[in-house]
Amino acid sequence: MSLHYLNTAELHSALTEGRLSSRQLTTACLNRIEMLNPSLNAFISVNADQALLQADRVDEKRRRGERVGVLGGLPLALKDNICQKLVPATCGSRMLQNFRPPYNAHVTERIEAEDGVIVGRLNMDEFAMGSSTETSFAGPSLNPWNRQRTAGGSSGGAAVAVASGMVPLALGSDTGGSIRQPASFCGVVGMKPTYGLVSRYGLIAYASSLDQIGPFSRDAFGAGLLLQAIGGHDSRDSTSIPVSAPSIEEIMAGVPGKLRVGIVDEHFGEGLQPEVGDCVRQAIAELEAAGATVSKVELPHSKFSIAAYYLIACSEASSNLARYDGIHYGHRADQFSDMTDLYCQSRGEAFGPEVKRRIMLGTYALSAGYYDAYYLKALKVRRRIREDFDRAFQSVDIIAGPVAPTPAFPLGEKLDDPLTMYLCDIYTISANLAGIPGISVPCGFTSDHLPVGLQFLAPELQDSRLLQAAKLFQQRTKWHEQHPELS
Amino acid sequence: MSSLSYTVIIGLEVHTQLRTRSKLFCGCSTDFRPDAPNSQTCPVCLGLPGALPVMNRKAFELSVRTALALNCRIAEFTKWDRKQYYYPDLPKAYQISQYDLPFSSGGWLEIAADDPGEPVRRIRITRAHLEEDAGKNIHDETGRGGDSMVDLNRTGTPLLEIVSEPDLRSAAEARRYLEEMRTLLLFIGVSDCNMQEGSLRCDANVNLHIHHADGSKTATPIVELKNMNSFRNVELAIEYEVKRQASQWQKTGQKIGDVPKQTRGWDAERGVTFAQREKEESSDYRYFPDPDLVPVVLTVQQIEDARKQLPETPAVRRDRFQNQLGLTAYDAAVIIDQGPEMTQYFEHTAQLCGDGKTAANWVTQDILRDLNAAGTPVSEFPVTAEILGTLLNWIREGRLTTKSARDVYSVLKEQAASGQSIAVGDIEVIVRERKLETVRDTGALQAAIAAAIAAKPEAAADVKSGKHAAAGPLIGMIMKQVAGADPKAVRELLLKTLADS
Ligand SMILES: [Zn+2]
Numbered sequence: 005m006s007l008h009y010l011n012t013a014e015l016h017s018a019l020t021e022g023r024l025s026s027r028q029l030t031t032a033c034l035n036r037i038e039m040l041n042p043s044l045n046a047f048i049s050v051n052a053d054q055a056l057l058q059a060d061r062v063d064e065k066r067r068r069g070e071r072v073g074v075l076g077g078l079p080l081a082l083k084d085n086i087c088q089k090l091v092p093a094t095c096g097s098r099m100l101q102n103f104r105p106p107y108n109a110h111v112t113e114r115i116e117a118e119d120g121v122i123v124g125r126l127n128m129d130e131f132a133m134g135s136s137t138e139t140s141f142a143g144p145s146l147n148p149w150n151r152q153r154t155a156g157g158s159s160g161g162a163a164v165a166v167a168s169g170m171v172p173l174a175l176g177s178d179t180g181g182s183i184r185q186p187a188s189f190c191g192v193v194g195m196k197p198t199y200g201l202v203s204r205y206g207l208i209a210y211a212s213s214l215d216q217i218g219p220f221s222r223d224a225f226g227a228g229l230l231l232q233a234i235g236g237h238d239s240r241d242s243t244s245i246p247v248s249a250p251s252i253e254e255i256m257a258g259v260p261g262k263l264r265v266g267i268v269d270e271h272f273g274e275g276l277q278p279e280v281g282d283c284v285r286q287a288i289a290e291l292e293a294a295g296a297t298v299s300k301v302e303l304p305h306s307k308f309s310i311a312a313y314y315l316i317a318c319s320e321a322s323s324n325l326a327r328y329d330g331i332h333y334g335h336r337a338d339q340f341s342d343m344t345d346l347y348c349q350s351r352g353e354a355f356g357p358e359v360k361r362r363i364m365l366g367t368y369a370l371s372a373g374y375y376d377a378y379y380l381k382a383l384k385v386r387r388r389i390r391e392d393f394d395r396a397f398q399s400v401d402i403i404a405g406p407v408a409p410t411p412a413f414p415l416g417e418k419l420d421d422p423l424t425m426y427l428c429d430i431y432t433i434s435a436n437l438a439g440i441p442g443i444s445v446p447c448g449f450t451s452d453h454l455p456v457g458l459q460f461l462a463p464e465l466q467d468s469r470l471l472q473a474a475k476l477f478q479q480r481t482k483w484h485e486q487h488p489e490l491s
Numbered sequence: 492m493s494s495l496s497y498t499v500i501i502g503l504e505v506h507t508q509l510r511t512r513s514k515l516f517c518g519c520s521t522d523f524r525p526d527a528p529n530s531q532t533c534p535v536c537l538g539l540p541g542a543l544p545v546m547n548r549k550a551f552e553l554s555v556r557t558a559l560a561l562n563c564r565i566a567e568f569t570k571w572d573r574k575q576y577y578y579p580d581l582p583k584a585y586q587i588s589q590y591d592l593p594f595s596s597g598g599w600l601e602i603a604a605d606d607p608g609e610p611v612r613r614i615r616i617t618r619a620h621l622e623e624d625a626g627k628n629i630h631d632e633t634g635r636g637g638d639s640m641v642d643l644n645r646t647g648t649p650l651l652e653i654v655s656e657p658d659l660r661s662a663a664e665a666r667r668y669l670e671e672m673r674t675l676l677l678f679i680g681v682s683d684c685n686m687q688e689g690s691l692r693c694d695a696n697v698n699l700h701i702h703h704a705d706g707s708k709t710a711t712p713i714v715e716l717k718n719m720n721s722f723r724n725v726e727l728a729i730e731y732e733v734k735r736q737a738s739q740w741q742k743t744g745q746k747i748g749d750v751p752k753q754t755r756g757w758d759a760e761r762g763v764t765f766a767q768r769e770k771e772e773s774s775d776y777r778y779f780p781d782p783d784l785v786p787v788v789l790t791v792q793q794i795e796d797a798r799k800q801l802p803e804t805p806a807v808r809r810d811r812f813q814n815q816l817g818l819t820a821y822d823a824a825v826i827i828d829q830g831p832e833m834t835q836y837f838e839h840t841a842q843l844c845g846d847g848k849t850a851a852n853w854v855t856q857d858i859l860r861d862l863n864a865a866g867t868p869v870s871e872f873p874v875t876a877e878i879l880g881t882l883l884n885w886i887r888e889g890r891l892t893t894k895s896a897r898d899v900y901s902v903l904k905e906q907a908a909s910g911q912s913i914a915v916g917d918i919e920v921i922v923r924e925r926k927l928e929t930v931r932d933t934g935a936l937q938a939a940i941a942a943a944i945a946a947k948p949e950a951a952a953d954v955k956s957g958k959h960a961a962a963g964p965l966i967g968m969i970m971k972q973v974a975g976a977d978p979k980a981v982r983e984l985l986l987k988t989l990a991d992s
Binding site for chain 1: 546
């Protein structure tokens with residue numbers, strides 16, 4: 005049987021028991037990348053030599069009977085905004101096309117310490133701004149289920165790589181849905197952990213108070229394993245919470261007791277494509293059949309979440325991206341008349357239209373005279389959204405609903421219509437605003453055979469509960485074992 | 492034209508680099524290394540993508556200490572804000588600073604008035620806040636149009652900004668404020684205040700209140716003065732600016748609000764201030780809370796603990812030197828203005844010799860003179876406080892005359908100058924070798940007195956009859972006989988002997 009679609013637990017035990025070497029598995033992944041990437045465009049760069057070296061190191065450790073880390077030689081890939089020493093981190097932007105960070109992100113160090121094998125770097129929307137991976141300077145990643153469709157975004161490359169069996173695991177980042185939405189579009193598991201559970205040190209920032217690194221996998225086991233490897237306190241990130249990540253044993257132990265599931269009316273209202281709604285409702289019925297209780301909860305301020313999100317995210321982005329000035333690193337224009345012109349030309353040439361749009365929006369929102377009406381107001385909404393969740397989670401353990409209003413949409417459909425594109429994040433954004441964890445789990449297909457995702461949200465630091473619920477769902481369904489036809 | 496009457500209004504912004512080993516938000520060294528540009532940098536202070544700041548608690552501690560010494564209120568909740576502007580020496584394109592919730596506010600610093608007879612002046616401090624320093628742009632000064640360079644060694648060094656109210660009324664007063672501020676910062680050990688290395692910098696906001704015949708006043712436009720790299724230049728620049736503004740008022744009649752706030756630099760060579768090009772968009776820094784940092788929360792208890800641990804301020808120490816050690820206000824000020832090292836030298840000396848006044852006399856005269864002549868700091872002065880204090884104690888105990896002690900001091904310095912190391916024990920050796928010890932053996936002294944009276948009977952008779960001036964030659968003879976005799980004791984014994992005879 006081909007290795008590409010073995011579930012992560014099987015791959016992990018095959019490695020652990022020595023039935024499979026990390027070199028064999030890594031080689032298989034590299035071959036598949038070589039075969040599929042030219043058409044799917046999931047990877048921006050692949051580091052085969054480095055990956056095989058690392059795989060051999062892990063195999064050698066195992067052969068000598070030394071302790072092997074929790075990742076046990078599993079190959080994986082990183083979104084192109086996560087720093088890896090001296091490996092280009094482009095962020096999907098011409099601005100950083102030749103930028104090689106001189107240091108490792110915290111998660112990169114953790115993966116190396118836990119014996120993961122990094123095979124390459126994944127395509128993304130430019131600076132993680134987008135919901136389709138179409139704003140990447142490297143061109144869009146294509147949805148493996150239908151190549152006329154987008155992969156979702158901004159971590160589209162990661163979703164495609166996992167869905168097409170190029171790698172069993174990947175890391176993405178989620179600022180407003182950038183892990184969960186592409187996971188939903190590509191039919192894989194994607195998780196945004198609690199804000200502060202995974203260190204952002206070495207994650208190239210889009211919106212600092214919302215960005216969170218998280219795992220992609222085809223199953224809850226893989227996501228849990230990778231979260232265990234990368235999660236936990238890091239003193240280099242002031243917003244890192246001093247706790248450790250949930251262990252894979254804790255996750256695999258399953259839901260303790262009866263799961264109380266909350267549903268929100270607004271998640272099933274106007275804008276939700278009926279077929280998506282049907283899949284999600286069926287999934288919730290499946291949970292009920294498994295013994296869960298389902299009740300309604302209210303999130304009255306969630307209707308303001310998109311407005312609040314775009315003000316906060318763009319404000320922070322306008323500041324975070326100001327450093328790309330053509331002076332210290334990154335793209336510098338060839339022609340300029342003076343210092344100010346150097347800034348203008350360099351930024352003008354290297355940023356794409358969506359990035360420019362968000363920088364301008366954020367700059368405006370932070371300007372004197374507008375700050376109170378926009379940024380400050382958005383922060384107040386954000387507090388209300390958080391309070392809504394606190395109240396809702398008094399009566400339920402998790403909230404279940406759709407990840408996105410539609411399945412993967414056609415390439416180019418929304419690229420010139422930013423407002424419609426922004427609505428892709430309508431169900432995912434409030435988790436980022438509230439700092440709570442969320443996960444997307446495959447829960448069915450539309451009549452066009454496009455995957456649909458089910459979203460679970462849990463209270464802050466209840467990341468294990470989220471994964472336990474995902475595991476429960478995957479025990480009873482086979483959606484995650486469906487794979488796109490690829491040749 | 493009638494002469495113009497006005498009040499000078501000055502507020503100062505002092506920036507001081509805090510003496511921490513590492514930078515404010517990363518672990519890089521804060522050493523001044525202009526010789527090795529960009530050697531003290533890391534992803535955080537280079538502002539590289541993905542790097543994150545973590546606050547240096549030591550820097551915050553030193554800031555709180557300073558604010559407490561300046562009698563400020565300490566906030567229980569303070570946050571970090573991004574001040575955004577583009578400049579090549581600012582690699583993140585924002586400076587992490589504090590905007591609307593600084594960690595301290597509402598303090599004061601007392602300085603002497605222009606007229607020493609007047610009571611001290613209390614200058615109010617608006618606020619003190621902590622921020623990160625920027626790097627340095629280095630331009631080709633050969634005139635050949637070479638590339639400009641950026642040195643980021645200084646980027647991220649903790650910088651405390653201390654803003655005064657516009658309470659200063661003269662250039663001399665502004666200078667005294669800076670001197671007192673510097674002394675304070677040195678004494679509480681928060682900064683080395685080296686203006687050449689840029690660890691103490693100052694901007695001044697200056698304008699005039701013009702007095703009219705009817706008693707009303709008009710404020711002239713406020714000008715911000717920059718690039719003044721010494722206290723003397725601050726004083727000169729303000730003096731110049733006051734005159735310039737007065738004549739500008741007479742020429743244009745412009746009052747505050749008529750023109751935008753102007754920034755002027757100081758040209759020390761030509762002795763003039765000049766208008767600087769305004770920083771573009773400088774009016775809107777788009778401050779907002781830095782999402783990469785968490786607010787700093789202090790409990791009342793922590794603030795009180797910091798207050799208890801506050802070192803003695805120069806003002807308190809000046810009082811103590813006067814009240815406990817009997818120093819004059821002048822001597823106390825002279826010693827303390829020399830800085831903490833000299834003050835410690837004095838205190839140690841005074842403690843060993845047991846007499847503050849004698850210690851002060853020696854320190855403010857002999858020691859300061861010799862230090863200035865040698866151009867060395869007191870820490871490198873061979874006659875340590877231990878040696879000097881012991882020597883002065885010999886005077887107090889009557890074992891040495893002041894004159895002999897000066898001789899010993901000279902010998903000690905000569906020995907040190909010739910490369911010998913000197914120690915407390917050398918005092919005894921020198922005194923013995925040179926027979927400098929005060930003779931307390933009255934037998935020898937009596938014999939010498941008798942011999943002198945016998946040798947100069949006329950002089951002795953004159954003295955006995957009340958012409959005390961005639962005692963000089965007799966005392967001289969006696970002193971020649973008995974080296975190390977205390978002239979005062981000799982004189983007393985001579986008079987007594989003659990009176991009794
Ligand atoms: Zn540094």
